[in-house]
Amino acid sequence: MKIILASKSGVRKKILDKYNIENEVIVSNVDEEEVKESLLNEGADPLSISKSLAEIKSVKVSNKNPDRYVLGADSVISLNKELINKPNSREEAFNILKKLNNSKHFLISSVCISLNGAMIWNHTDSSELKMKNFNDNELSLYLNKIDTKTLLAYGVYQIEADGLELFEYIKGDKDSIMGLPIKEIINYIRELNK
Numbered sequence: 001m002k003i004i005l006a007s008k009s010g011v012r013k014k015i016l017d018k019y020n021i022e023n024e025v026i027v028s029n030v031d032e033e034e035v036k037e038s039l040l041n042e043g044a045d046p047l048s049i050s051k052s053l054a055e056i057k058s059v060k061v062s063n064k065n066p067d068r069y070v071l072g073a074d075s076v077i078s079l080n081k082e083l084i085n086k087p088n089s090r091e092e093a094f095n096i097l098k099k100l101n102n103s104k105h106f107l108i109s110s111v112c113i114s115l116n117g118a119m120i121w122n123h124t125d126s127s128e129l130k131m132k133n134f135n136d137n138e139l140s141l142y143l144n145k146i147d148t149k150t151l152l153a154y155g156v157y158q159i160e161a162d163g164l165e166l167f168e169y170i171k172g173d174k175d176s177i178m179g180l181p182i183k184e185i186i187n188y189i190r191e192l193n194k
Contacts, residue, residue, distance in 0.1 A: 001193060003113075004070040006061035007179075012073055015180045021189065026065065028057035028072065036083065046078035047108050047124060054110040055119050062114035069192070072112045075179050079105040086152065093143055093156050097166075100156075102133035107157075109176045111185060121188050125181040127172020134166075142166065 002022040005013060016023045032053060039049050051074075058072025077084035079100060087093035107129060112122040134142070143151070145162055157163045157177075164170075175182040 001069065001189065003189075004061055004065055004068050006057045006070050006072045009073070009179055012179045015175050015178065015182050019182055019186060021186070023071075026061050026070075028060045030057050030060055032074075033085075036085065040083065045081055046076045046083045046106075047110075047126070049083060050074050050076045050108040050110040051112075051122065051124055054112040055114075055122065058112040058114040059117055059119060063117040066116055068115070070114045071185070072114065073110065073180055075107060075109045077105055077107055079103065087156060088152065090143060090148060090151065093151050094139060096156050097131075097134075097139045097143070098136070100131045101139070102131060104128060104130045107172070107177050109179060109181055111181060113185075113188065123181055123184045123188075125173065125176040125184070127170065127177050129170050129172070129177075130168040131166055132168045 002024060005016060005023045005025050006028040008025070008027045013023065013025060030053070035053055035056060036049055039052060044052070053074035054072045056072070057074065058070050061072070062068070062070040084096055084099065084105070087096055107127045108124060110122065110124040112119050114120060142162065157166070170177065173181060173183065
């Protein structure tokens, strides 16, 4: 079964490929910032925002691709129930790291599978992370290792690269933290194939 991945995330595609899930990328082009702003104005929490974005992306691509299974995904950081967005600049990335510095927070990863324009399955996973205590200079040195394009596309973590060194501990599945709770996706696809 070949699924459509409604995401431009190279990391998510790599995870699907690693587990031999045949896939094709069709980017949803959903304006995430606009959706987040609208949901925040309605009082939505980070978990609801992550779930909603995964569903919106999946359904949008599904509407244009009938009879195909479409996987949408979204990940957000929740610090004391406050949504932490991807940075729009290097300065913003530094401020995000300062905010997360020496604190426990959650990375929420949501996935949704749609068929014929309707959600048929979804799953949300939450991982707990505790960032070590760094001084400003150490945070700057870490950010300098990441090129701007990557930083703005994937956020400040870079778990798949040098990001692991930021954390005192990580409680959660590595694939989920990188953007796809793959074990649950595989289990669902197995059910579909029965």
